[in-house]
Amino acid sequence: MGKRVLLIEDEPNIIEAIRxxxxxxGYVVDTHSDGSTALGAIRSKAPDMVILDVMLPNKSGYDIxxxxxxxxxxxxxxxxxxxxxxxxxxxxxxxxxxASRYMTKPFSNAEMIxxxxxxxxx
Numbered sequence: 001m002g003k004r005v006l007l008i009e010d011e012p013n014i015i016e017a018i019r020x021x022x023x024x025x026g027y028v029v030d031t032h033s034d035g036s037t038a039l040g041a042i043r044s045k046a047p048d049m050v051i052l053d054v055m056l057p058n059k060s061g062y063d064i065x066x067x068x069x070x071x072x073x074x075x076x077x078x079x080x081x082x083x084x085x086x087x088x089x090x091x092x093x094x095x096x097x098x099a100s101r102y103m104t105k106p107f108s109n110a111e112m113i114x115x116x117x118x119x120x121x122x
Contacts, residue, residue, distance in 0.1 A: 002026040003120050006047035008038045008064070009082065010056050014105070018051065021109045022116060035059030039067055042077075049100075049119050054083035054090070062097055069098040078119035082107075 005022055009015050010033040019029045032041040035056035042050060050068075054061040061081060068074050078100040083090060086104035094102045100119050103111065 003048040004028045007051045009053040049078040051080045065097045
């Protein structure tokens with residue numbers, strides 16, 4: 001069975017596109033779309049990596065990432081931040097909070113697959 005990716009994203013079209021592309025590449029993709037319960041989803045699903053949208057309902061991806069990195073045993077979990085905002089300050093904030101990689105929307109299918117593979121050392 002492929003490695004598990006948890007996609008935390010609230011836009012249905014993006015969820016389906018990423019799920020389709022990564023599933024075809026051999027990954028098992030779980031999804032979650034509410035920022036306030038995202039940490040619980042990460043804990044319960046125990047993914048090999050997380051793709052985390054910045055703008056989510058009820059809590060931002062930055063806040064989720066900061067809280068995740070503060071939890072014991074979560075510092076090394078690969079997190080790909082996904083956002084429509086590509087300004088330098090957004091990228092710097094993601095890096096400061098511990099994002100493994102930062103990707104702006106729109107992205108190509110190849111870019112998504114390559115990023116996930118690199119973060120999972122495949």
